[in-house]
Amino acid sequence: MIVGTVAFDAIETPFGKTDKILGGAATYIGLSSSHFNINNAIVSVVGEDFPADHLNLLSSKGINIEGIEIVKGGKTFFWSGKYHNDLNTRDTLETQLNVLADFKPVVPESYREAEFVMLGNLHPLVQLSVLEQMKKPKLVVLDTMNFWMDNAWDDLVKVIAKVDVITINDEEARQLTGEHSLVKSARKISQMGPKYVVIKKGEHGALLFNAEQIFFAPALPLEEVFDPTGAGDTFAGGFTGYLAESGDISFKNMKNAVIYGSGMASFCVEKFGTERMENLSEHEINSRMKEFKNLTQFDIELSAKKAL
Amino acid sequence: MIVGTVAFDAIETPFGKTDKILGGAATYIGLSSSHFNINNAIVSVVGEDFPADHLNLLSSKGINIEGIEIVKGGKTFFWSGKYHNDLNTRDTLETQLNVLADFKPVVPESYREAEFVMLGNLHPLVQLSVLEQMKKPKLVVLDTMNFWMDNAWDDLVKVIAKVDVITINDEEARQLTGEHSLVKSARKISQMGPKYVVIKKGEHGALLFNAEQIFFAPALPLEEVFDPTGAGDTFAGGFTGYLAESGDISFKNMKNAVIYGSGMASFCVEKFGTERMENLSEHEINSRMKEFKNLTQFDIELSAKKAL
Numbered sequence: 001m002i003v004g005t006v007a008f009d010a011i012e013t014p015f016g017k018t019d020k021i022l023g024g025a026a027t028y029i030g031l032s033s034s035h036f037n038i039n040n041a042i043v044s045v046v047g048e049d050f051p052a053d054h055l056n057l058l059s060s061k062g063i064n065i066e067g068i069e070i071v072k073g074g075k076t077f078f079w080s081g082k083y084h085n086d087l088n089t090r091d092t093l094e095t096q097l098n099v100l101a102d103f104k105p106v107v108p109e110s111y112r113e114a115e116f117v118m119l120g121n122l123h124p125l126v127q128l129s130v131l132e133q134m135k136k137p138k139l140v141v142l143d144t145m146n147f148w149m150d151n152a153w154d155d156l157v158k159v160i161a162k163v164d165v166i167t168i169n170d171e172e173a174r175q176l177t178g179e180h181s182l183v184k185s186a187r188k189i190s191q192m193g194p195k196y197v198v199i200k201k202g203e204h205g206a207l208l209f210n211a212e213q214i215f216f217a218p219a220l221p222l223e224e225v226f227d228p229t230g231a232g233d234t235f236a237g238g239f240t241g242y243l244a245e246s247g248d249i250s251f252k253n254m255k256n257a258v259i260y261g262s263g264m265a266s267f268c269v270e271k272f273g274t275e276r277m278e279n280l281s282e283h284e285i286n287s288r289m290k291e292f293k294n295l296t297q298f299d300i301e302l303s304a305k306k307a308l
Numbered sequence: 309m310i311v312g313t314v315a316f317d318a319i320e321t322p323f324g325k326t327d328k329i330l331g332g333a334a335t336y337i338g339l340s341s342s343h344f345n346i347n348n349a350i351v352s353v354v355g356e357d358f359p360a361d362h363l364n365l366l367s368s369k370g371i372n373i374e375g376i377e378i379v380k381g382g383k384t385f386f387w388s389g390k391y392h393n394d395l396n397t398r399d400t401l402e403t404q405l406n407v408l409a410d411f412k413p414v415v416p417e418s419y420r421e422a423e424f425v426m427l428g429n430l431h432p433l434v435q436l437s438v439l440e441q442m443k444k445p446k447l448v449v450l451d452t453m454n455f456w457m458d459n460a461w462d463d464l465v466k467v468i469a470k471v472d473v474i475t476i477n478d479e480e481a482r483q484l485t486g487e488h489s490l491v492k493s494a495r496k497i498s499q500m501g502p503k504y505v506v507i508k509k510g511e512h513g514a515l516l517f518n519a520e521q522i523f524f525a526p527a528l529p530l531e532e533v534f535d536p537t538g539a540g541d542t543f544a545g546g547f548t549g550y551l552a553e554s555g556d557i558s559f560k561n562m563k564n565a566v567i568y569g570s571g572m573a574s575f576c577v578e579k580f581g582t583e584r585m586e587n588l589s590e591h592e593i594n595s596r597m598k599e600f601k602n603l604t605q606f607d608i609e610l611s612a613k614k615a616l
Contacts, residue, residue: 086488180394183531204512207529216603218524221515223491255606286610295524296604298563302594 001111001137002029003130004120004233005100006044006054006068010080011272013087015226021273022054023079025120025143028230031277032237032264033118034061035285036245041111043067043130045103047074057278067108074099087225088202107133116244118236119163121145124155131162139249141165141240142194143232146172161193164249167236169200182207183214196254198239198261200232208258210251217258218295220266220288227272231265234277238264263288309419309445310337311438312428312541313408314352314362314376317581318388321395323534329581330362331387333428333451336538339585340545340572341426342369343593344553349419351375351438353411355382365586375416382407395533396510415441424552426544427471429453432463439470447557449473449548450502451540454480469501472557475544477508490515491522504562506547506569508540516566518559525566526603528574528596535580539573542585546572571596 009023026042033040041064046055048070058065075098083090105126115138119127124144131140142163148156149172160166166189174180177188186197186209197209203225205218239254239261246253266288270276317331334350341348349372354363356378366373383406391398413434423446427435432452439448450471456464457480468474474497482488485496494505494517505517511533513526547562547569554561574596578584 181531183529201512204509205526214529214603215606216526216529218513218526221491221522221524223489252607256608259606259608289608289610293608293610295522296606298523298567298604299560300564300567300597300601302597302601 001041001043001107001114001116001134002026002033002118002120002237003043003105003127004029004118004122004143005077006042006046006050006058007077007079009229009273010078010093011227011229012080012082012093013227013272014083014085015224016272018272020078022057023229023273024077025122025230025233027058027274028233028268028277029118029120029237029240030058030063031061031274032234032268033241033244034063035238035264035280035282036241038116038241038244039064040241040244041065041067041108041114043105043107043111045069045071045099045105047071047076047099050076064111067106067111069106071099081229083228087228090228105130105133115139115247116240117141118240119143119159120233120236124148124152124159127159128155128162131159139164139240139243141167141236143167143236144172145169146175149175157192160189163194165196165198166194167198167200167232167239169202169232173197173199183209196251198258200235202228202231206235206258206262208251208254213251215251215255215258217255217262217292219262220291220295222266222269225269228269229273230277231268234268235261235265238262259289259292263292309349309351309415309422309424309442310334310341310426310428310545311351311413311435312337312426312430312451313385314350314354314358314366315385315387317537318386318401319535319537319580320388320390320401321535321580322391322393323532324580326580328386330365331537331581332385333430333538333541335366335582336541336576336585337426337428337545337548338366338371339369339582340542340576341549341552342371343546343572343588343590344549346424346549346552347372348549348552349373349375349416349422351413351415351419353377353379353407353413355379355384355407357382358384372419375414375419377414379407389537391536395536398536413438413441423447423555424548425449426548427451427467428541428544432456432460432467435467436463436470439467447472447548447551449475449544451475451544452480453477454483457483465500468497471502473504473506474502475506475508475540475547477510477540481505481507491517504559506566508543510536510539514543514566514570516559516562521559523559523563523566525563525570525600527570528599528603530574530577533577536577537581538585539576542576543569543573546570567597567600571600
């Protein structure tokens with residue numbers, strides 16, 4: 001069960017720019033997690049201006065869209081942004097909340113028993129409202145961003161206290177805790193509630209923490225990153241989708257989930273918007289997972305090592 | 309066989325500052341590689357002001373110091389620097405070349421058949437001169453820095469053409485090639501000569517490239533980095549020391565070497581200067597290698613993965 005935006009984006013990177021295209025956190029999370037053998041469903045809101053084609057695309061990927069409310073006469077959430085040359089930073093050019101401003105999410109009865117809940121980036125009160133409608137989820141994953149730290153701190157702290165996993169980027173983790181060291185930062189976030197903390201470092205990979213252990217997944221070194229939009233959401237979709245498919249929420253299995261998250265994100269950035277995620281085969285995913293193995297797995301036999 | 313500076317450093321970080329302490333590329337490379345079961349030896353130069361204690365320390369670690377020339381009446385190379393708050397950048401406060409200005413390295417006869425040669429950061433002509441005195445090394449590893457790109461480009465290109473492996477940091481790789489993408493950058497560097505390219509990204513780990521493959525070793529996530537001085541040299545010492553001990557220069561074994569490099573560097577930054585490297589047990593190294601395994605190794609069974 002995914003809650004998050006389904007939206008229009010207009011994106012500019014050094015490689016080009018797009019008109020209004022399909023975007024939104026729930027869109028990327030949904031497309032990414034649809035590659036796993038799970039039943040996924042989106043709760044979101046769009047305006048009457050939202051093309052049926054976009055909704056059909058989501059349906060065609062096996063995503064249940066019963067929970068996407070279409071507001072008569074309303075306009076869909078719109079974001080536009082421009083990336084700087086290194087693609088690590090971006091400026092928001094325009095944000096039109098539109099129908100999102102009054103979004104009161106209603107989780108369809110058929111979704112309420114979902115075991116895996118992904119709270120995509122939204123106002124923390126909307127995330128809380130969704131969580132309260134769920135019966136007894138096995139795992140709740142939260143994504144958020146610095147905007148809510150600046151504008152809805154108390155609500156954000158409340159939702160963080162109620163989730164099992166938080167995914168957050170490095171600068172946001174530092175802002176949330178006042179700690180520069182990501183190790184210290186993760187520990188402080190963990191004390192706020194989540195048993196597992198995932199810190200996303202963009203092109204520098206992602207770290208997974210629980211109270212005792214740390215795991216690191218690199219980003220795939222790419223010749224070019226065309227458009228980072230949605231990479232974090234795609235990561236979260238791969239992470240949660242893999243966990244939902246396997247049903248195993250041990251730290252050991254979360255390591256695999258982080259690798260799948262990183263793998264799915266590595267596709268997302270290869271083309272503009274959702275384009276790459278719309279056309280992605282199981283064969284390509286398996287090949288990329290093999291690339292991640294080659295990239296990270298080594299064979300040091302410690303027991304056989306010298307005894308000086 | 310190591311060539312590089314043996315020097316005095318004065319270091320300031322947010323955690324404190326030191327007076328003139330033992331430093332220099334060859335010192336860090338030597339201390340790091342001395343933890344492997346090899347015969348290592350340094351070619352360098354110091355002044356008459358260099359304390360016997362420092363030389364005795366190197367000898368006590370099993371490093372042959374016959375090739376460290378002591379210039380009568382000369383003063384030892386001195387560097388002082390101050391790190392910024394994030395420890396990723398630093399300002400050089402003072403550089404006194406002293407005896408390094410006229411250094412004409414002479415490789416002792418007993419070193420000339422060394423199979424593994426580590427050319428630590430120095431003027432490229434000094435590195436070339438050392439290389440010309442070697443009989444038939446099995447593997448030559450070069451470290452360099454942006455200073456030589458700005459001041460001795462043609463000489464630098466000559467030495468790069470003659471080595472098997474280059475270690476270089478990310479910004480330097482970009483400067484050397486004009487490519488922002490590290491994948492493209494590594495390919496261009498490889499075309500300049502080295503079969504293997506190691507790009508060091510500091511706290512973000514290190515990448516190993518050959519013509520077909522990429523491997524990534526993370527830096528160990530630490531609560532605090534006290535002093536990054538010498539971390540790159542310590543990495544190079546661990547990398548080359550491991551390869552020299554095993555005698556295996558396949559890409560597969562270089563993966564292990566990069567992990568050892570990253571592991572040794574993770575100790576170096578825990579205390580000021582060489583302090584941590586002077587007091588490091590085999591047990592600690594093995595424990596840290598186990599940490600690197602836990603940090604990076606996962607268990608995705610691709611063949612068993614869903615066939616959607």
